[in-house]
Amino acid sequence: MLKLLLSLYLAVFTSIVVINQVSEAIWSHWVHSAPDELRHAKAVANTLKSTISSDQLPQESETLKILNMDDVAWLPEQASTLVQGGILTSFDDEGRAWLTFKVPDSTLLLQLGPLAPAASAANKQWIIKLLSYAVLAFLLMLWIRPLWLDLLQLRYITENLTQGQLPKATRHSRFSAISNLTEQIHDLASQVARLIENQKLLVNAVSHDLRTPLARLKFALAMLPEQSREQASDMADDVVEMEAMIDEMLAYARLEFEVEKLEITPIDLCELVNDQISKLNKLTDKKITFKKMSNTVIISGNLHYLSRALQNIVQNADKYGRSTIAINIECDKNNAYIHIEDDGDGIPKSQWESVFIPFSRLDESRSKDNGGYGLGLAIVRKIATWHRGSCHVGFSELGGAKFILTLPLAN
Template sequence: MLKLLLSLYLAVFTSIVVINQLNELIWQQWAVSEPDELRHAQSVAQTLQTSVSPSSLPAESENLKVLQIDDIAWLPEQTSLLRQGQVLTSYNSQGHALLTFAIANSDKLIQLGPFAPATSAADKRWALKLFSYAILAFLLMLWIRPLWLDLLQLKHITASLTQGQLPSATRRSRFSAIATLTEQIRALAAQVARLIENQKLLVNAVSHDLRTPLARLKFALAMLPKESQQQAQAMAEDVTEMEQLIAEMLAYARLEFELEELTMSDVDLNEVIEQQVSKLGKLTEKAIHFQAGGNAVNVTGNNHYLSRALQNLIQNADKYGYSQISVSLQCHNEQASIIVEDDGNGIAKEQWQSIFVPFSRLDESRSKNGGGYGLGLAIVRKIAQWHHGECEVGEASLGGAKFTLTLPLKR
C-alpha cells in the first residue's frame, strides 16, 4: 500500500511540474509575445512622453492630437492620473483605445489613437487549460498502464481458476505498484488449481476403486450359507449404506466440476413440480398437495439439476414430516419461488444456516438413522446458486419446516 501511495504521489507531483513548465513556456511564446497594436502604442506613448516638451510639440496627424487639459471633461480620477504623468487609456464610442498623457510643465496633452483594442486571451486560456488536462491524462495513463495490466492478469487468473484450470504464465510488469501482489495471487491460484485437480482425481478414484470392492463384498455376502443369513443381512445393510453415502459424496463433488458443462434451456417449473410430485407420491404414504397454475412459469436452467433439487426438498419433507407435504409455486418481482412445507417438528431458527453446510446433522431426528447424510440440502443450495438463485428455510404454516427455492424468471 505504501509503495502504491508513493508512486501515485510521485506521478501527480511530476505531472504538475511538467504541466506548469509547459504552460509557462507556451504562454510566453504564444500569447504574451504575440504582436498587439495597443500594447505597442502604449510603449510608443511612454517613449514619446519623455522626449517632448512645451517648446518642441510634435506635428498633429490623424493619430496624434495636441489638446488643452480643459478641452475634455475628465473625471477627477483621470485628471489626477494625467497630472501625475501617467499615460491614460480611454475608449471612444466605437470601443477603440485612446492614449493620453500630459506634457511636463504644461497644460497641454498629447492624445494618440484611436487604436484597435487588445484581442481577448480567453480562448487561448481555455485552449491552454484543455492542453494541460490532456497532458495530465496522458501522464496518469502512463502510471496506470502497468497497474491496469496487472489487474487484467488478476482477472485472467480468477477466470482460469473458476474453470478449474491452472493460470497461464504472463510477463511480470516491473513498474506496477501491485506486481508483488499479483505474483502472490498467481501462486495462490496455482495451489488452488492443483487442489482442484487432486479433488477430481480423488472423486474418480472413489468412483472406480472403492465401488468395485464394495460390489464384490455385496456379492460375497449374498453367497453365504443360510445359517449365516441373519449376520449377512446386517452386513449387507452396512454395505448398502456405504454405497448410498458414496453416491451422495460423488454427486456433491461432481457439482464443483460440471458448471461449465451445464446445458441451459427453457424449463417450465409447473411441469418439473408435477413430475416430481407424481413420481415421489408413489413412494410415500404421506399426502403431497400441489395446485398447478394455468400459465407456464419459465426459467432458464438445467432440467435435470432443477428436478434433483426439488426431489431433495420433497424427500427431506417426507423424512421429517408426519402426514402431509405442501408444494406451491409463486411469482413475484421477476422471481419464481418453489415452496416445500411439511408438518414435522421444524428447525430451530439458530440452525437455519447450518443445515446447508455439507455433512451437517442437527439432532437425533435428523441423523443418519433417518436416512440422511447431510448432503441433500447442500446440493440444493449449490444447484440454486448455479441458477443465480437461493434456497432458504423458515417456519411452515403446517407447523414444520418451509424451504423456499427462488429462481430468476426468464426475461
C-alpha cells in the same frame, strides 16, 4: 497496497509539477510575449508623458491629437485619472482604443490612436489547458500501463482456473505496483488447479476402486448359508448404506465439474413442480398443497439439475414433516420464488446456514438415522448458485421449516 498508493502519489505529484512548469513556460513565451499594439502604445505613451511639457508639444498627426480637457465631457472617474497623471484608455464604436494623458502643468491632453485592442487570449488559454490535460493523461497512462498488464495476467489466471486448467507461467512487469500480488496469485492458482486435478482423480478412484470391493462384499453376503443370513442382515444394510453414501458424495463432487457442460433450456417451473409432486404422492401419504400465481412460469436452466434440487427439498419436507407439505410459487419482475414448507419441528434460526454445509447434521431428529448424509441441501444450494439463484431457510406458518428457492425468470 502501500507501494501502490506511494507510486500513485508520486506519479500524480510529478505530473502536476511538470505540467505547471511547462504551462508557465508556454504562457510566458507564447502568450505574454506575443506582439500587442495596445500594450506597446502604452509604453510609448508613458515615455512621451515623461519627456514633454506645455512649451514643447509634438505636432498633431493621424495618430496623435491635442485636446483641451475642458472641451470633452469626461466622466468623474476619467477626469480623476487624467488629473492624477494616469493614462486613460477609451474605446470607440468600432472597438479601437485611444490613449489619453494630461500634459504636465497644463489643461491640454494628448491622445494616441486609434489602436487595435489586445487580441483575446482565451483560445490560447484553452489550447494550453488541453495540452496540460493531454500531458497529465499521458503521464498517468505510463503509470497505469504496467498495472493494466498485470490485471490482464490476473484475468488470464482466473479464466484458466475456472476451467480447471493449470495456468502457464506469466511474465510480470517490474514497474507494476502489484507485481508481487500477481506472482502470489499465480502461485495460489497453480496450487488450486493441482487440488482440483487431485479431486478429479479421487472421485474417479472412489467411483471405480471403492465400488468394486463393495460389490464383492454384497455378493459374498448373498451367498452365505441360510443359518448365517440373519447375522449378515445388519452387515448387508451397512453395505447398502455405504453405497448410498458413496453415490451422494460422488454426486456432490461431480457438481464442481459439471457446471461447464450445463445445457440451458426454457423450463416451465409450474410443470416441473407438478412432476415432483406426482412422484412424491406415490411415496408418501402426507397432504401436499400447491399454489401458484400463474399457470406458466418460464425460467432458463438445466432440467436435470433443477429437478434434482426440487426433489431434494420436497423429500426433505416429506422426511421431517408430520402430515402436511405446502408448495407455493410467487414471482416479481425478475425472479421466481418457490416456497416449500412442512409441519415438522423446524430448524433453529442459529442453524439456518449450517444446513447448507456439506456433511453437516443438526440434531437427532435430522441425523443419519433418518437416512441423510448432510449433502442434499448442499447440492440444492450449489445448483441454485449455478442458475444465478439462491436457497434460504426460514420458519413456516405450518410450524416447521420453510425453504425458499429463488431462480431468475427467463428474459
